[in-house]
Amino acid sequence: MNTRIDPAALEAAEAAPPSHDASDPTLLARMIEAGILVETGEDGIYGRSAAFEDVLERLSVAVTLLGADQNAEVLRFPPALRRRDFEDSEYLKSFPDLAGTIHAFQGNDADHRRLLAALDATIAAGDGERSDEWMDQQKPTRLVFTPAACYPIYPVIARRGALPEGGATFDVFSYCFRHEPSVDPSRMQMFRMREFVRLGSPGDVMTFREKWIERGSAFVKMLGLPFDIDLANDPFFGRGGKIVANSQREQQLKFELVIPVATPGRPTACLSFNYHMDHFGTLWKIDCANGDVAHSACVAFGMERTTLALFRHHGLDVRAWPDGVRALLWGDTQAAIDAALR
Structure with a gap:
């Protein structure tokens, strides 16, 4: 598959009206009413029902x-x-607004008394504006929340030494955190990300990404969901971030498979296909077997987002979903996948 896109064609595609149907701004309310998601009082933090988890x-x-x-x-x-790995990852250079650090009480008895006094005052405020004074007693730990499922693996791989001949591929899956509270249910603050990550030569990782653009598209077709493949960029922070984002788009480093989910006029990225070039290889000093700096690419599946898309397009009763989708998820999944890959 050729993923190079003509700039003029890209401009025309971006200017054209969406080819898919509209999103559903009532999705969150309907899913909460049906008990599929559980409201917690905090935007972007939801409980999941057995039905949601099963899907x-x-x-x-x-x-x-x-x-x-x-x-x-x-x-x-x-x-x-590990906070040290997070610091070395350069995540804060690009996404300081999304990062989440982990703090804990580390004081003595006197500090504890001050904490409890501040907490009593906070609780006494009731439904009014609450103070965060008690948090003065919370100190940074040696941990931060994982921002993307692949982040823990690079320092681990680097400590192993050079990659084996032919490179290496990894399957990673984790809850992730990003501080971007929103009423859009597809923009959760804590969510699960499944990734396949490839490290090796530039040719190997580009072939990997092209294969997964095709494979991811075929998979979403099997799920009966409307989608587009869009050239994209990460949400880099600040004015300087706009320059980095433009460069990322010009080099066609990131593509997203987008599906209309909840926000009208703005489909949601449910899969992303990323070519990091030698960024992580250089950062973590990961070499190929021949001594060249390793390049990397990944395909990332937004698990909650794809699940939400299924409920959005097929309805809240999974028993009424299309036969093909039910056969894929509740039937002979192996046979369905084998047929798609053939």
């Missing part, structure tokens, strides 16, 4: 089978990252 877990099984031929090493980490 998500079945999606994850299908993604596993979709990538079974990648011979990927499976790595699972908790949703926390």
Whole structure:
């Protein structure tokens, strides 16, 4: 698949009206009313019902089978990252507004008394404006929340030494955190991300990304969901970030598979296909077997977002979903995936 896009064609495509149907701004309210999501009082933080989790877990099984031929090493980490690795990752240079650090009480008895006094005053405010004075007793720990599922693996791989001949592929899955509270249910603050990550030569990782653009598109078609593949950029922070974002688009480093979910006129990125060039290889000193700096690419599945898209387009009663979708998720998933790959 050729992922190079003619700039003039791209401009025309971006100026054209969306080819898919409108999003559903009532989706969150309907899912909460049906008990599929559980409101917590905090935007972007929701409980998940058995029905929601069942769909998500079945999606994850299908993604596993979709990538079974990648011979990927499976790595699972908790949703926390060593602060030192986070500092070295340069995430704060690009996304300081999204990062979440982990704090904890580390004081003595006197500090504890001050904390409790401040907490009593906070609670006494009732429904009024609450003070955060008690948090003065909370100090940074050695951990931060994981911002993307792949972030823990780069320092681990770097400590192993050079990659094996032919590079390496990894299957990672984790809860992630990004501080962007929103009433859009597809923009959760804590969410799960499934990734296949490829490290190796530039040719290898570009072939990997092109294959996954095709494969991800075929998978979403099997799910019966409308989608587009768009050239995209990450939400880099500040005025300087606009320059970086423009460069990312000009080099066509990031594509997204977008599906209308909840926000009218703005479809949601449910899969992303990213070419990092040698950024992580240089940052973490990861080399190929021949001594060249490793390039990397990844495909990331937004698990909650894709689950929401299924409920949005097929309805809140999974028993009434289209036969093909039910066959994929609740039937012989292996056979359905094999047929798609053929």
